[in-house]
Amino acid sequence: MNKFSKNYTIASNLVLCSFIIGLVIVFVRGLDDWGDIFIAGVFLGLRYFSVFLIKRRFTWAKYLLIILILKNIHRLFNLETSSPQFNTFAISLVILQIVITTVALFLITKIPKLDLRRKY
Numbered sequence: 001m002n003k004f005s006k007n008y009t010i011a012s013n014l015v016l017c018s019f020i021i022g023l024v025i026v027f028v029r030g031l032d033d034w035g036d037i038f039i040a041g042v043f044l045g046l047r048y049f050s051v052f053l054i055k056r057r058f059t060w061a062k063y064l065l066i067i068l069i070l071k072n073i074h075r076l077f078n079l080e081t082s083s084p085q086f087n088t089f090a091i092s093l094v095i096l097q098i099v100i101t102t103v104a105l106f107l108i109t110k111i112p113k114l115d116l117r118r119k120y
Contacts, residue, residue: 005057007107007110008055008057008107008108009055010104011103011104011105011107011108012051012052012054012055014100014101014103014104014107015047015050015051015054015065015100015101015104016048016051017100018047018068018097018100018101019044019047019048019051021096021097022040022043022047023044025090025093025097026040026044028087028089028090029087029090043068043071046064046068049064050064050065050068054104054108061108062108062109065101065104065105065108066105068101069098069101069102069105072094072097072098072101073098075094076091076094076095076098079094
């Protein structure tokens with residue numbers, strides 16, 4: 001096992017942790033109508049699907065992670081502005097989810113170092 005396949009394994013495990021945090025956020029925040037349930041289900045499904053894409057080393061999984069990071073940033077601003085009660089726990093979970101997904105994105109887009117030594 002080379003070190004880049006190890007990075008993909010770590011990244012897929014991080015995204016799986018992010019998926020579990022997303023489930024916790026759904027239960028902490030609560031969903032009001034069917035639209036919220038549908039959107040939460042779609043993005044949780046995308047997050048779970050991205051675990052398998054990263055594990056199988058699909059190159060376009062990084063674009064899916066960028067979409068998920070942007071959705072989390074949108075959710076962060078939505079939690080801060082629309083919530084009459086300042087739910088610090090939900091906001092900290094969203095920030096943690098953004099950080100974990102960003103680290104996973106960094107791991108799969110890491111450029112390998114070139115070995116410039118001559119082999120004799």
